[in-house]
Amino acid sequence: MPTINRQFAKYSFVLLAGIILALIFGCTNDHPQSPFDAVGPVSESQALIFYIISYAGIVVFVIVMALLAYFTFKYRKRSENEGDPEQIHGNSTFEIAWTVIPALLLIAVAVPTINSLWDTTVSPEPDALVVRVTGNQWWFRFDIPELGVVTANELHIPVGEVINIELDSKDVIHSFWVPKLAGKVDMIPNNENTMWFQSNEEGIFYGQCAEFCGESHALMRFKVVVESRKEFDAWVASQLLDAIKPSDPLSQQGHDLFMSSEAGCYACHTIRGSQKAYGEVGPELTHFASRLHMLSGIMDNTHENLISWLTDPDEVKPGNIMSKNASVYNDPDKVLSDPEITALAAYLRSLK
Amino acid sequence: MTTLLIPMIKRPLHPTGIWNWITTIDHKKIGLLYGATAFINFLIGGIEAILIRAQLSGSNADIITPEVYNQLFTMHGTTMIFLAIMPLSAAFFNYLIPLQIGARDVAFPRLNAFSYWVFLAGTIILHSSWLFGSAPNSGWFSYAPLTSVAYNPGHGMDFWIVGLQVLGIASLAASFNFIVTIINMRAPGMTLMRMPLFTWMTFITAILLVLAFPVITVALIELMFDRSFGTNFFFAPAGADPVLWQHLFWVFGHPEVYILILPAMGIVSEILPTFSKKPLFGYSTVILAGAIIAFMGWLVWSHHMFTVGLGPIPNSVFTITTMAIAIPTGIKIFNWIFTMWKGSITFSTPMLYAIGFIVTFTIGGISGVMHAMSSSDAQQQDTYFVVAHFHYVLFGGAMMGIFGGLYYWFPKFSGRMFSEKLGKVQFFLLFIGQNITFFPMHFVGMDGMPRRIYTYSGEMGWTALNALETSGSILVVISVLLFLHNIVKSWRSGEEAPGDPWDARTLEWSISSPPPEYNFEVIPEVHTVDEWWARKRGLLGEQSPSVGSNEKGEIHLPQPSFWPLVSAIGIFIGGYGLIYSYPVAIVGLVIMMVGVYSWSFEPVNDPD
Structure with a gap:
């Protein structure tokens, strides 16, 4: 069946090329929640690990698919009268090779992963500003205890400073995620979590609850406003004021x-x-x-x-x-x- | 007591028509029942998936309400895992294991019928939640405390709990049956290391099931007590730590993934040698790799919980164990590819599926390793990247293997050949369709789209890829309809199939298609792996090329029985009783007791 065969081989190559092109150009930065547009040390470290394993994965995929395409093409049955092929039962050298080589490859990627895991989990400055985040169905409460600020759904933080986050929930499990700043950490009732991040760029960054938390889970979003220290201090001062009395x-x-x-x-x-x-x-x-x-x-x-x-x-x-x-x-x-x-x-x- | 109960219903010695199916204890008929029911479930789960895709096809779409959307994705996952893929595998186990090991039936034929009827009961209980207006809505892993009455009033979660418990009974009974069958019922000479690969993977899967289901059973009982009797195993406001549920669920849930994929690996390991005209490359390595995967499946559950905040030490440990699973999985992939090396390959539809399986499963395997990297996984967890990953494993892996198996053994099941041309068209439609549906999910996930959201705003940049995914899912639908058309038409009027249409290698091909009720006239004696190939090619010296000799001996077959069905009906009624009214549950219990009791005292054979 040579037509099918050629079609198949052709399709494999189109698919391969598509995957490579897509990986290079697909994850562009114009998405408000893309973790690739990393603006801080935590998200940068996570993106780097993602790229390492992605490229390793693409190389493995290309090798495997090339072998598969080559074998299906080369060893297709060419005529009805073809006799039985040699009944090969195995080959120890080959089998040892495809056990040991992947194992070495995995060790090579495990080392930077675990390094990054520690860097991204353990705060480098335990005494830095603490923000307490409490999940509610379906909104986020933000407390900055040492400044006395309480607000909801819109957190302001100063640029270039480590922020320590404490995560808790008042009802069900939620997850705190600002992709451009850091990967997510769950907010679990009776099981407090901590994380940290830092933004090296000013701007408004999008966040969203990432753990299914009930009917309006999709509508549980928030924003992080990163601004200069001066603007941040002004924001804190304004937030500490009592509410304006109605004037009309x-x-x-x-x-x-x-x-x-x-x-x-x-x-x-x-x-x-x-x-x-x-x-x-x-x-x-x-x-x-x-x-x-x-x-x-x-x-x-x-x-x-x-x-x-x-x-x-x-x-x-x-x-x-x-x-x-x-x-x-x-x-x-x-x-x-x-x-x-x-x-x-x-x-x-x-x-x- | 026995004399009182048993004559109540007369034993159906020679049932006909529908009663023939209702009282059957023939593993082949039960296999077909499993297959038909599970395929209908696959279609129902598919309709749920299409509704999900319709809602996501554009930003801020308003096709389905959020509550119904949450029910749809919960039931889609639950249906596909527990009601479609697992029982489709069970259909293959039932039909093929006795044929592959040279037996006349399974070890416990009535228990086998019981498994099917209880599975049907669980199926009806779960689907009927839609009719009662309260389908489960907390996702297939139903994280506490969202499942407690305080956050989830109504009966949806009760249907889910009872449905899964009932299905668990069916799975456990079937698994014990297959473990005993494979250990005890093999034909003389068939040592463990001469068993066909599919039998091996069934054996491993059954062991996994027997070990994994008790864990979810405990979790479900605790959840049921929380909901019905006010205990506080998972109820956070009373001080419980809801992470306990996640540990219990995933200690079951990860082996469950291998329960879903190992049978498909077994199927592919049968198809590739047949159509390459070569034995499986590294037979014992492939078995060992399967066993290692199954064992290591117990050591990786917390990789589903990398964002739970277990800390860097547990996350490192589970990173390493999870990455290590890639090694035996990779061994399998290379062994499959090298089975084709220097072979003589025919591209029949089942072979296309086996090759397609290698392509899509490899993609799912690689994205699995990407998830193992706990550092970067914090960005992928609970996004569409995960959805892409497990659809490549479960659709591109398990379902592709199952489709391949359905084509491969269709002549054996039906005694007819299917249309090769339609089969090939169907394969390419499915292969292209699923890649268009699932591949873009990687990107949309890495663009920050969380899973399980019923809507998203246009500014997020997810709209175009979501629309593409939805269009791909339409191709999948067309292809599945084409498959149904091919199967139904061929079953009615296909060309008659010979016993061994593919020049295959294992014992099920040595008998007629479809096999006689007693399978083998004479129980074969086995000398090697690929016994049937060796006999056909005269590799065994003086052996006769056919397995059965002409002298027809005494063939002992057990007789049909009502009692497995009666027991299952008791469980069915009891299930609804647990949801709505305890007195009804007691009625169900009594019916089940009557069934089991009468069954216990029913002789294997009554005098004709």
Whole structure:
């Protein structure tokens, strides 16, 4: 069957060429969550190991496929009258060779891997800034205990400094992952983890929960804003301030609604400086309007997005606790009117 | 008591029609039942996969709700692993092991029927969760504490727990049966080191199953107690460490991977020698490599947990053990390739599948080593790179091997030849389709796409590759439909198959296609590996070329029985009882007891 044979050989080579080209050009850097665009020592070390094993793998694959293609072509049955081939049962030299050579190759790649494992796991500066991250269905809480900062879904860190991360979860298992900064580490209730990273570039880096954590797992994202030490200090100072008091009638109306027992927002959210809003079930909102994104990074922080969220949260983030537990969402008699939602949005948007 | 129970149902001595299948204890019929049921499950799992691919074909797609999406990927994984690949392998074990070792049936024919009916019960329980509106939704490895009632109300997880427990009973019963069959029922002269490779891989797989399933059974019982009786094995708010579930699950889960792939390796090790007209290169090395893989499968489970934060020392240890598994796997690949060396290769459809298996399985093997590197794996873990890897191993490996086996033994199963032309077209469609579906997943994963997300935004740069993957999956669908068409049509009206259409090497080819109910008229005496080849080529001197002699001796075959089915029905009812109502569970238990009791006192043969 020579046609099939040629087709097969041809296809193998096309596939091979495709793999090599794809590996060289496929993983380009214009993806916000590509770990190849590494900007810090942890992700750089991990990317290097990936490249080492990838190229070793490609070499092995090419050799194996070349042998396979050559044998299928060379030893195809050429005529119906061909007699039985020699009944070869094995060859010890060959078999020892393909046991020992791969073993040596594996030892060669194991050494840098384990080196890198230590470098990427153990923080080089145990006394550096600590950020505590707590996973919740489906958002991230960030604490910087030594600075007193508490925020949600948008972490600011200074460029060029080691950051030590402590990971915990309030409910199910989540995983903390900012591909350009570091590989992921899981956030497990009753089983705290630590990791570290450092960014050598300023910018906004995307992160996402990487362990399946329930209905809206896909919508559990966050951002890391890397800025100069000066900008970072300014951000910290602004975050430490109490919330701005409402300055116009509409946001005053929103504020009153927020603190009212009818809406009950205060029970789950913190707005520092207010009389009663110290709830910790939902994200901290003291400086909500200073964040670029809202709802664990799934949308820009705009008036329209906020209105759609407050109108029907279950549509925006299915299964969330607020639409399940807040009486304004689970009790048809208490539903917020459109003017009330506008007022709430105006208040939240005023919390710079 | 016995005299009371047994006459209740009259033994079906010569059943006909559908009762012939319901009461059968013939390993060949049970094999066909396994194969048909498992293939239907494969189609159901495929429909689930297509719905997943439809939802992911574009960014922010709105085809399926997140809740249904989570149920779909959970059931896709559970279905393909427990309801499709494992029982498809079991279909081959059932049909072929007695034929390959020169026996008339398995050691415990009624237990064999029981295994099938319990497997069917587990299948129905799991699929029926869709009809009850609550399919399991926590992924096939169902990490605690997401599985606790607090985070997962409804009965979905209960269906999953009970379904897997029931399937575990079926798998354990079948595995013990095959271990005993292979040890005790071999024809005279068939020493262990003369057994066909497929029999060897079945033997190893059955041992793995017997050792692995108790671990998941314990975990599932604990989870069931957590959900039903308020214990706190995995419930974090009460102080449990949920990592315990992960250890228990993966101590089972990694050997499970080899349970899925070793039978396919066995199939490929049969096809390659036949179509190369040469014995398997390094027969004993391939067996030893299989045994080493199976043993080392127990030493690598934590590589599924590299991001759990076990620390650099455990992660280093599991990096090294996992990389070491590449060595016996590589040995197998080279031995397969060198089986073709200096051979005389015919490219029939099964051979194309065996060669395709080597290509795709090698890709899956290499990406497996990439995952073993715990440092860089922190970037790949739980991304589409993993999804690519295990689809290359389980679709490109296990399913390619199974498709090859289905073609290879189709003449033996059906007594008919399939259409070679359709088979080849089908192979190339499947091969190209699966590569278009799964290869881009490597890149989309390394572009940062996590697995198990029902949606993604357009700015992430994942849209084009996802659309390509979805288009590839359509090719796979077309190819599977073509396969079904070929099989159904050939079974009805294909050319009649001779006993040995491929000029093959092992004993199952020495008898007619399909084999008579008693398999071998005279139990053959075995002198060498590839006994049938040696006889055909006159390599054994004075031996007759056919295995059976003409004098028809006393052939002892066990008679059909209702009791395996009755026992399985008890388990089936009891399963629903555990989910919905304990009194019903007791009814199920009683039915099962009646079945097992009556079965125990039923003689192998009743007087005609």
